[in-house]
Structures are given as structure tokens and as C-alpha cells.
Amino acid sequence: MPYLTYTYKNFDAIGTGSSQFSLGSNYFINDHNCKITAEYALRPVYKADAGSSSGVTQNGYKGQFTIQTHIFL
Numbered sequence: 001m002p003y004l005t006y007t008y009k010n011f012d013a014i015g016t017g018s019s020q021f022s023l024g025s026n027y028f029i030n031d032h033n034c035k036i037t038a039e040y041a042l043r044p045v046y047k048a049d050a051g052s053s054s055g056v057t058q059n060g061y062k063g064q065f066t067i068q069t070h071i072f073l
Contacts, residue, residue, distance in 0.1 A: 001026045005041075014056055018044040024066075035070045 002025045010017035024039030042061040049057040 001028070014046065016058070018058060020044065033072045037066075037068050037070075039066045040064070041066070 003023075005020075005022040005024075007020045007022075008017055009020065020041065020043060022039055022041035024037055027036045027038075028034070029036070041064045043064050045059045045062050046056045047059040048055060
């Protein structure tokens with residue numbers, strides 16, 4: 001079961017909003033008793049910037065790959 005996720009976050013400490021995207025797939029085994037998820041996400045990267053009002057600015061995106069499992073006993 002594939003999925004796509006969009007998240008918008010606006011933290012007070014950073015002072016600006018950021019968009020985050022994820023693409024993944026769920027694989028169910030034995031009905032819904034076991035699930036394996038693989039997901040690739042783009043996460044924003046920040047750097048210190050003394051010239052900005054919050055002290056940080058967004059410096060592009062980096063990829064994140066996650067694999068997880070859920071088991072119902």
C-alpha cells in the first residue's frame with residue numbers, strides 16, 4: 001500500500017515555516033498481524049546565520065530512509 005505525505009511545520013525558534021515530503025510503502029503480512037514500512041523523506045537542513053532574525057536559515061534538504069516493522073501478537 002503506497003503513500004505520500006506532506007507536512008508543514010512552523011517552529012517559533014526557527015522563525016520560518018518548512019515543507020517536508022515523504023514517500024513510502026506498507027507491506028502487510030498475515031492479514032494485519034505484521035506490517036513492514038519503507039519510507040524515503042526529504043528533511044530540511046538548517047545552518048547558523050547571525051544575519052537572520054532567528055539566528056538560523058534553511059540550507060537545502062537531505063534525504064532520510066526509514067524501515068520499520070509492527071508486529072501484533
